Amino acid sequence: MQRMIEIQSPFFLNPDDLAAPVDWYALFDNANPLALEIGCGIGDFIAKTAADRPDLNYIAIDFYNKGCYKTCRRIEKHGLANVRVVRDEARKFVAERIPPGSLAAVHINCPDPWPKKRHRKRRLVNAEFAGFIRHYLAPGGDFYFATDFDDYGLDVAEFMTGVPGYENMLAPDRYRHELAGYHLSKYMQKFMAEGKRIYFVHYRKTSEG
Ligand SMILES: C[S@@+](CC[C@H](N)C(=O)[O-])C[C@H]1O[C@@H](n2cnc3c(N)ncnc32)[C@H](O)[C@@H]1O
Incomplete structure (x- = not known):
């Protein structure tokens, strides 16, 4: 078993120490909108x-201890006052700590693909999840999904067309292999170096409700 690294960083939030509901304005010391990266x-x-x-x-969530540690170190190095890092299961954290209708953006980059057919139901992003996360997006809030895994990319691109309350920002395309201005994550770069293509999906919440 991997040794747990104790994370002592001003950018790290222990979810158990947070009030419910969280006063995010007080925590960031400003009234800027929240955005989320799931699986940072x-x-x-x-x-x-x-x-x-x-x-x-930005709130960067991952349940990977070493990843949270490295994310905190990176945020410290760059002095990014607008990021906090949380080690938790994303759906649980969102449901417990994120005000509905508050998120300006949600980013999910290269989530675990669960390639075996019998494991696909373990995938994080499915139609139910898209509906769930929409509840926490602000009207006009962006939902970004990226994967190198063909089957996952095509699946998300397909089911998103049927999830109510979203507008496809890449229409008439359902996905693209390049997204101008979108930064590449470590996994995206790794997979691209192997010759794989990334599937980018970008939707926007249309209205409240
Ligand atoms: C394949 S890695 C990709 C990491 C990064 N997004 C990238 O593209 O380089 C997927 C990450 O998502 C995290 N993850 C997967 N499911 C999660 C969940 N339900 N809640 C929080 N983190 C999750 C994993 O721990 C892992 O660090």
């Missing part, structure tokens, strides 16, 4: 993305 890995994507958008407050 080692934090390379969130560091670049948050540096581009100081007007958003």
Whole structure:
């Protein structure tokens, strides 16, 4: 078993120490909208993305202890006051700590693909999840999904067309293999170096309800 690294960083939040509901404005010391990265890995994507958008407050979630540690180190190195890192299961954290209708963006990059057919129901992103996360997006909030895994990319691109309350920002395409201005995560870069293509899906919440 891997040794747990104790994370002592001003950017790390222990979910058990947070009030419910969380006063995110007080926590970030500003009234900027929240955005989320689910499965931040080692934090390379969130560091670049948050540096581009100081007007958003980012929460980077992963249940991988070493990834959270590395993400915190990266955020410290770049002095990004608009990021906090949480080690938790994403759906649980969102349901317990994120105000409905509050998120300006949700990013999910290269989630575990569960390639075996019998394991596919373990995938994080499915139509039910898209409906769940929509509840926490603000009207006009962006939902980004990226994967190198053909079957996962095509599946998300297909079912998203039928999830109510979203607008396809890549229409008439359902997905693209390049997304201008979108930073590449560690896994995206790794898979692209192996010659694989990334499937990018980008939807936007249309209205409240
Ligand atoms: C394949 S890695 C990709 C990491 C990073 N997004 C990238 O593209 O380089 C997937 C990450 O998602 C995390 N993860 C998967 N399911 C999760 C969940 N339900 N809640 C929180 N983290 C999750 C894993 O721990 C892992 O670090």
